[in-house]
Amino acid sequence: MSTGILLQLAQTLLAILLAPLLMGWVNQCRAWLQGRSAPPITQPYRTLKKLFHKDAVIAHHASPLFRFAPYMIFACMALAAGIVPTIANDLPFSPAADVIALVGIFALARVFLALAAMDIGSAFGTLGARREMLVSFLAEPALLMVFFTASLISQSTQLPIIVQTLAHREFAIYPSLAFAAVAFWMISVAENARIPVDNPSTHLELTMIHEAMILEYSARHLALIEWAVALKLFTYSALGVALFLPWGIAAQGDVAALPLALLAMVAKLLLGGAVLAFLETISAKVRLFRAPEFLGTAFLLAVLGMLIHFLLEV
Amino acid sequence: MKIGEHDWHLELFGKHIWRGRMEAGQLLALARAVKEEGGQLIALWGSDDRQLGDGFAIHVAFLTSAGLAWVSSTLPAEAPAYPDLAHIFPQADRMQRATFDLLGIKASDAVDDRKWLRHGAWPANVFPLRKDFDASLPATHDTDAYPFIRVEGDGVHEIAVGPIHAGTIEPGHFRFSIIGDRILKLEERQGYTHKGTEKRFEGMDLATGAKLAGRVSGDSHSAFAWAYCMAIETTTNSSVPDRAIWLRALFLEIERIANHLGDIGYLGNDVALTFGFMQFWRLREDWLRLSAKLFGHRYLFDCIVPGGVAMDIAEAGRTELKALADRIDAEVQELKAIYDEHAGLQDRFANTGIVKPDMAARLGLTGLAGRASSQAWDARVQFPQPPYDQLEVSMATHRRGDVLARAEMRFGEVFESLRIIREILGRMPEGDIQIQLQPGGAVCEGLGWVEGWRGPVIVAVRVNADGRLDRVHPHDPSWQNWPLVEVGVLGNIVPDFPLINKSFNLSYSGPDL
Numbered sequence: 017m018s019t020g021i022l023l024q025l026a027q028t029l030l031a032i033l034l035a036p037l038l039m040g041w042v043n044q045c046r047a048w049l050q051g052r053s054a055p056p057i058t059q060p061y062r063t064l065k066k067l068f069h070k071d072a073v074i075a076h077h078a079s080p081l082f083r084f085a086p087y088m089i090f091a092c093m094a095l096a097a098g099i100v101p102t103i104a105n106d107l108p109f110s111p112a113a114d115v116i117a118l119v120g121i122f123a124l125a126r127v128f129l130a131l132a133a134m135d136i137g138s139a140f141g142t143l144g145a146r147r148e149m150l151v152s153f154l155a156e157p158a159l160l161m162v163f164f165t166a167s168l169i170s171q172s173t174q175l176p177i178i179v180q181t182l183a184h185r186e187f188a189i190y191p192s193l194a195f196a197a198v199a200f201w202m203i204s205v206a207e208n209a210r211i212p213v214d215n216p217s218t219h220l221e222l223t224m225i226h227e228a229m230i231l232e233y234s235a236r237h238l239a240l241i242e243w244a245v246a247l248k249l250f251t252y253s254a255l256g257v258a259l260f261l262p263w264g265i266a267a268q269g270d271v272a273a274l275p276l277a278l279l280a281m282v283a284k285l286l287l288g289g290a291v292l293a294f295l296e297t298i299s300a301k302v303r304l305f306r307a308p309e310f311l312g313t314a315f316l317l318a319v320l321g322m323l324i325h326f327l328l329e330v
Numbered sequence: 331m332k333i334g335e336h337d338w339h340l341e342l343f344g345k346h347i348w349r350g351r352m353e354a355g356q357l358l359a360l361a362r363a364v365k366e367e368g369g370q371l372i373a374l375w376g377s378d379d380r381q382l383g384d385g386f387a388i389h390v391a392f393l394t395s396a397g398l399a400w401v402s403s404t405l406p407a408e409a410p411a412y413p414d415l416a417h418i419f420p421q422a423d424r425m426q427r428a429t430f431d432l433l434g435i436k437a438s439d440a441v442d443d444r445k446w447l448r449h450g451a452w453p454a455n456v457f458p459l460r461k462d463f464d465a466s467l468p469a470t471h472d473t474d475a476y477p478f479i480r481v482e483g484d485g486v487h488e489i490a491v492g493p494i495h496a497g498t499i500e501p502g503h504f505r506f507s508i509i510g511d512r513i514l515k516l517e518e519r520q521g522y523t524h525k526g527t528e529k530r531f532e533g534m535d536l537a538t539g540a541k542l543a544g545r546v547s548g549d550s551h552s553a554f555a556w557a558y559c560m561a562i563e564t565t566t567n568s569s570v571p572d573r574a575i576w577l578r579a580l581f582l583e584i585e586r587i588a589n590h591l592g593d594i595g596y597l598g599n600d601v602a603l604t605f606g607f608m609q610f611w612r613l614r615e616d617w618l619r620l621s622a623k624l625f626g627h628r629y630l631f632d633c634i635v636p637g638g639v640a641m642d643i644a645e646a647g648r649t650e651l652k653a654l655a656d657r658i659d660a661e662v663q664e665l666k667a668i669y670d671e672h673a674g675l676q677d678r679f680a681n682t683g684i685v686k687p688d689m690a691a692r693l694g695l696t697g698l699a700g701r702a703s704s705q706a707w708d709a710r711v712q713f714p715q716p717p718y719d720q721l722e723v724s725m726a727t728h729r730r731g732d733v734l735a736r737a738e739m740r741f742g743e744v745f746e747s748l749r750i751i752r753e754i755l756g757r758m759p760e761g762d763i764q765i766q767l768q769p770g771g772a773v774c775e776g777l778g779w780v781e782g783w784r785g786p787v788i789v790a791v792r793v794n795a796d797g798r799l800d801r802v803h804p805h806d807p808s809w810q811n812w813p814l815v816e817v818g819v820l821g822n823i824v825p826d827f828p829l830i831n832k833s834f835n836l837s838y839s840g841p842d843l
Contacts, residue, residue, distance in 0.1 A: 046604070049605070050604050050605050050607075050608045051605075051608055051609065051612070052608055139488070139489040139490060139491075140489075143489065143511075143824070147511075211602045212602070212674060215602040217604070218602065219495075219496050219497030219498075220496070220497065220600065220828040221491065221495065221496040221497075222489075222491060222824050222825055222827050222828055223600075223825040223828055223829075224496075231496065297604070297605055298605070299602075299603075299674050300598075300601040300602055300603040300672060300674030300675045300677075300678060301601050301602035301674075301678070302674065302677070302678075303677065303678060303823070303825070303826065304511060304823055304825045304826075305511070305823060306677075
């Protein structure tokens with residue numbers, strides 16, 4: 017049990033500390049693909065350091081909620097990162113929440129972010145919050161559908177059991193998971209404010225979704241939110257890995273498999289980050305009102321995956 | 331010169347430029363006649379002529395089938411007023427309001443008599459462009475209580491954007507009235523970069539004036555500098571060496587390409603296709619660096635001077651410029667194919683920010699944006715000044731009037747300008763590049779008219795008997811095109827505004843002066 021707690025702690029800390037690195041890697045790949053010299057992979061850390069050293073500027077009529085929200089959002093993402101198996105499976109934290117609760121944790125962070133955005137009362141915050149809700153109310157059900165498909169295969173909504181089923185049982189091909197994987201990819205893109213749904217590097221305030229909500233934040237608050245954004249990308253990547261490429265995650269109590277698990281994880285994230293950067297480079301952002309179509313497609317694919325499970329795999 | 335049935339007694343003043351004076355009452359009739367034959371009003375400004383014993387004057391520049399007609403009317407020194415032209419040419423509205431703010435010359439019966447350039451830095455009864463303005467008065471700091479037009483109804487709300495933006499761009503205020511993300515109305519508020527440029531010209535010598543004129547709007551340096559020099563050379567009746575004229579055209583086309591490449595890149599960036607942005611800005615950077623190498627300045631500042639040009643191009647430079655032009659031509663062809671075939675980008679560009687041809691004609695959309703909406707006016711084509719009369723520029727036009735059309739216009743003009751540059755390099759005559767100007771010794775006027783990359787640039791000047799500038803009015807085409815942005819965004823969604831705005835890419839500094 018104590019090894020378990022230690023492992024849990026190590027894995028969560030690792031996620032928190034390494035999440036900006038994944039962001040840095042994606043940015044680096046993007047720069048290369050666009051034909052410019054890339055910032056160092058550690059750039060996100062420098063940004064965080066810079067932000068933590070600044071004095072926060074807060075609007076006069078900001079309520080305590082505005083100050084509290086960044087901590088809440090960061091905590092939610094850290095918790096989510098602790099639940100998703102990245103290196104080792106079935107850690108003490110895992111039973112705390114199944115995949116449905118995980119969707120809830122993401123939603124909780126989003127609610128706080130949207131509330132904080134509207135708290136100041138500037139037009140952009142409200143605009144961003146409204147658009148975020150438009151995107152997320154379509155993304156959430158689709159995400160649940162993806163999880164249901166995986167749960168149907170393993171007969172459980174607990175992530176460790178899903179991973180256990182998919183990774184360590186006899187190898188089987190699940191066509192339903194292929195559909196679910198594509199749907200999951202589309203949802204991740206939308207949820208993490210990436211192209212083609214949102215543009216993380218835009219400076220055009222009227223086109224922003226996520227960035228519009230955090231325009232009023234500065235210094236440590238902004239640092240926490242940026243860190244949470246990186247953590248969210250990391251968690252989603254880890255989720256994708258756990259559901260669709262679980263091979264290599266160490267089984268419960270298998271300490272000897274940990275180094276290999278770590279290597280496998282790094283390799284998968286490097287690959288995933290590169291693919292994300294590639295897809296971002298070749299696509300343009302869709303018109304805002306096309307985002308529902310995009311997510312509708314994701315939902316449809318997820319449902320198809322579930323139907324195919326009933327047709328072919330039961 | 332006849333417009334319609336009537337002879338307006340205008341005299342030829344320069345190539346394709348006509349000059350006349352008339353009673354203020356006649357202006358209306360002239361404006362109607364111009365409108366009827368399909369012409370446009372392209373500039374309106376005022377001047378304080380009291381030291382000449384004339385009271386004030388209102389000046390209007392019309393684009394007619396015979397060229398540019400510059401007409402002036404003398405107005406009384408007390409309560410100067412002229413008939414409102416905005417009900418015939420809506421583009422005159424902001425020019426009339428700015429003229430009042432600066433000179434106190436009123437358009438009588440104008441529907442919209444709100445302030446335009448005055449933000450509260452000087453009181454309402456003070457007019458900074460009058461000759462007796464006391465510049466030593468401290469600036470006032472009144473709040474700018476500008477009466478925006480409100481849209482009311484269920485679920486309508488306003489977003490105020492700017493003048494300070496999230497990115498590093500020029501300041502302008504945009505007031506959106508929206509339902510959800512759909513735009514019901516957009517109202518612009520400008521004047522944040524008012525610097526008193528026109529006042530600064532007063533008393534300046536001619537050479538320094540050229541520098542200031544070129545800095546009215548930095549991205550159109552060559553256009554403004556050439557138009558200013560053309561005007562100055564009219565006042566002094568000088569004929570500039572041929573080689574200098576050809577070099578000026580070379581500079582103007584270099585400037586056009588630099589701006590178009592940058593804009594096409596920006597359009598890609600605004601739909602998050604950063605790849606396109608980087609590629610076009612790489613080409614633009616090569617282009618600017620070669621300009622710096624050959625002519626000493628990335629944006630060719632101060633290359634055009636009164637009496638000719640300051641920089642010549644040697645044989646080696648010619649080869650180098652031609653080689654780069656060839657390379658950019660080939661690369662832009664390739665990149666255009668990528669833009670053309672990118673479904674996501676085309677989806678964002680097509681049918682976004684449409685300005686229909688009839689609306690463009692009614693409101694006087696001009697220049698590049700005008701040609702994207704069937705307004706086929708290009709001074710280089712219809713009213714060519716030398717050396718364009720020997721270059722046979724072919725005009726690109728579109729009728730869709732959307733972002734895609736304006737992007738395609740830029741591609742078309744890049745290719746055409748590259749062709750012109752190669753032709754100029756091959757045919758440029760030898761000889762001097764500058765002459766000394768001989769001031770006339772009397773008060774005299776001149777006007778320059780150049781098709782800049784954005785549209786027609788006009789600079790009108792009056793030189794005093796002592797050879798110094800008395801009044802200079804540089805006119806940027808953004809004056810007439812800004813109101814069309816308000817029209818173009820109607821019915822679009824808020825997140826598409828930056829793209830639409832960028833497809834026009836209008837100047838703030840140019841009209842704010």
